Amino acid sequence: MKGKKEIIEALNQLLTAELTAINQYYVHYKMCENWGYKRMAHHFRELSMGEMKDADEVIERILFLEGVPNMQRMNPVKVGETVAEQLQLARELESGQVKMLNDLVALARDAGDNGTRHLAEHGLLDEERHLDWAESQLGIIEDVGIKNYLAEMIAHE
Amino acid sequence: MIICHCHGVSDRELRAAARRGESCADVARGCRAGSACHGCLPAVREILRENVVRELSRPKLEERQ
Numbered sequence: 461m462k463g464k465k466e467i468i469e470a471l472n473q474l475l476t477a478e479l480t481a482i483n484q485y486y487v488h489y490k491m492c493e494n495w496g497y498k499r500m501a502h503h504f505r506e507l508s509m510g511e512m513k514d515a516d517e518v519i520e521r522i523l524f525l526e527g528v529p530n531m532q533r534m535n536p537v538k539v540g541e542t543v544a545e546q547l548q549l550a551r552e553l554e555s556g557q558v559k560m561l562n563d564l565v566a567l568a569r570d571a572g573d574n575g576t577r578h579l580a581e582h583g584l585l586d587e588e589r590h591l592d593w594a595e596s597q598l599g600i601i602e603d604v605g606i607k608n609y610l611a612e613m614i615a616h617e
Numbered sequence: 618m619i620i621c622h623c624h625g626v627s628d629r630e631l632r633a634a635a636r637r638g639e640s641c642a643d644v645a646r647g648c649r650a651g652s653a654c655h656g657c658l659p660a661v662r663e664i665l666r667e668n669v670v671r672e673l674s675r676p677k678l679e680e681r682q
Contacts (some may be wrong), residue, residue: 536660539619541627549618 463525464571470564471522471576472530474583477557478515480535482508484553487539488546498616500543507550507590514583521579543613544606547597554591561587620660623653631661635668 485508492501522529538553540546561584568577601609618628626648634644641662645652651661 536657537622539622541618545618 461524461526463522463527463576464573467568467571467573467576468522468525468527470567471518471525471527472533474560474564474580475515475518475522475529475531476533476535477553477560478511478518479531479533480537481511481553481557482515483534483537484539484549485511487537488550491539491546492543492613495543497543497610497613500613502616503593504546510586510590514586517579517583521576525576543610544598544601547594547601551591551594551598554587554594557587558584558591620664621648621650621653621657623656624649626650628664631664632668635665639665641665 489504519529564580
């Protein structure tokens with residue numbers, strides 16, 4: 461099915477964000493594992509895999525609309541040097557994705573492409589959940605202090 | 618945050634370079650950020666520019682008195 465050019469471009473922008481997120485979460489996962497924060501590493505690994513599944517759906521949609529998925533383009537991968545900084549960067553990344561997906565919902569609705577709108581809405585709920593998680597973690601750090609927080613992140617349940 | 622992945626240069630190192638008044642070329646010669654794949658050049662430029670803007674927006678000594 462031939463898709464509209466602006467929808468394919470917007471989906472490719474979303475794909476760029478997803479590919480960036482996969483790498484950002486993945487390097488944070490490996491860093492936390494190296495530091496011994498196994499529980500934190502597990503969270504970042506799950507997030508990275510989640511973004512990969514999202515990218516999978518976006519690529520499928522672009523191909524369905526007879527577009528070319530751009531696998532080369534990527535935004536700068538922001539690597540945090542501490543767990544707290546990694547969480548701040550996760551919050552930044554997710555809030556960017558939430559905005560992008562809200563814009564895509566509006567664009568797809570106006571273009572009458574309800575399949576893409578459905579995909580964007582589904583992704584939006586996931587990213588909102590991730591954003592909420594990052595915000596909660598930063599809130600907990602503020603409440604209990606970074607040392608107490610990190611102590612909880614050592615053992616993997 | 619690591620800005621230059623090729624040479625492992627952090628934003629803190631770049632802000633320190635910016636405070637010393639270094640340009641992109643100075644940074645490329647010094648800590649080498651932005652001198653390999655050039656992927657981080659926009660981010661390096663932004664950090665160096667941020668510092669210039671901050672310096673220019675600071676009131677001069679005579680204006681402060």
